[in-house]
Amino acid sequence: MKSKDSTVENxxxxxxxxxxxxxxxxxxxxxxxxxLGYQELHDALEKQAIDEMGHAEALRKRIMSLGGNPTVPNLxxxxxxxxxxxxxxxxxxxxSASIRAYNVAIFLAKQVGDKDTVKVLTDLLxxxxxxxxxxKNQLSQVDKKKHK
Ligand SMILES: [Fe+2]
Ligand SMILES: [Fe+2]
Numbered sequence: 845m846k847s848k849d850s851t852v853e854n855x856x857x858x859x860x861x862x863x864x865x866x867x868x869x870x871x872x873x874x875x876x877x878x879x880l881g882y883q884e885l886h887d888a889l890e891k892q893a894i895d896e897m898g899h900a901e902a903l904r905k906r907i908m909s910l911g912g913n914p915t916v917p918n919l920x921x922x923x924x925x926x927x928x929x930x931x932x933x934x935x936x937x938x939x940s941a942s943i944r945a946y947n948v949a950i951f952l953a954k955q956v957g958d959k960d961t962v963k964v965l966t967d968l969l970x971x972x973x974x975x976x977x978x979x980k981n982q983l984s985q986v987d988k989k990k991h992k
Contacts, residue, residue, distance in 0.1 A: 850912075851952060851956065852910065852949075852952065852953055852956060852958050852961055853907060853910055853912040855948075855949045855952060855953075856903050856906055856907045856910075856912070856949070856961070857907060857912070857914065857915045857917070858945070859903055859945060859946070859949060859965075859968075860900055860903040860904060860907065860914055860915065860917065861915065861917035861918070861919065861920075862920070862942060862945060863896050863899045863900040863903060864900055864917060864919055865917075865919045865920040865922065866893075866896045866899075866938065866942070867893050867896045867897055867900065868919055868922050869920075869922035869923075869934075869935070869938060870889050870890070870892045870893035870896060870935070871889075871890070871893045872922050872923055873889050873922070873925065873931045873934075873935060874886045874887075874889035874890040874893060876925075876926075876931060877889060877928060877931060880927075880928055882928055885928065885931075885932070885982070888978065889935070892935075892975055892978075895971050895975070898971075899968045899971065902964055902967070902968060903964075903968075906960070906961060906964045909960075910961075928986070929983070929986050932979050932982045932983055932986070933979075933983060935975075935979045936976060936979035936980060936983060939972055939975040939976040939979055940976055942972045942975075943969065943972050943973060943976060946965055946968060946969040946972060947969065949961075949965050950962055950965045950966060950969065953965060
């Protein structure tokens with residue numbers, strides 16, 4: 845069924861672009877952490893990348909079920925972080941931005957009465973919150989080590 849409102853489809857495509865960019869960021873940072881000798885951070889970021897792939901898949905499915913076309917987007921370049929602290933900090937900032945973007949999209953989907961989209965986006969939002977919390981916890985551990 846074609847969505848009555850192209851705003852939702854456009855928003856879903858913007859979120860899809862963010863998710864595809866996030867996969868690139870997480871896999872790059874996972875490999876950088878491994879290279880710096882932080883295997884557990886590598887494993888956690890690789891797992892996050894797999895979560896983000898699931899998000900991209902859910903968004904594509906939702907766009908197609910609305911009769912839209914998932915875009916082939918211009919991805920946001922990744923790699924601002926160089927040290928482990930910068931990597932996790934950049935990841936935290938990006939996850940916080942993702943949470944804001946999902947909240948805006950959920951608000952707009954509610955406004956046009958698209959309950960199915962609200963449900964899909966709310967599930968994805970919950971994982972983004974977990975990613976943000978994980979990043980914050982890692983940063984507070986780094987901070988504690990610094991002040992020992
Ligand atoms: Fe995501
Ligand atoms: Fe995320």
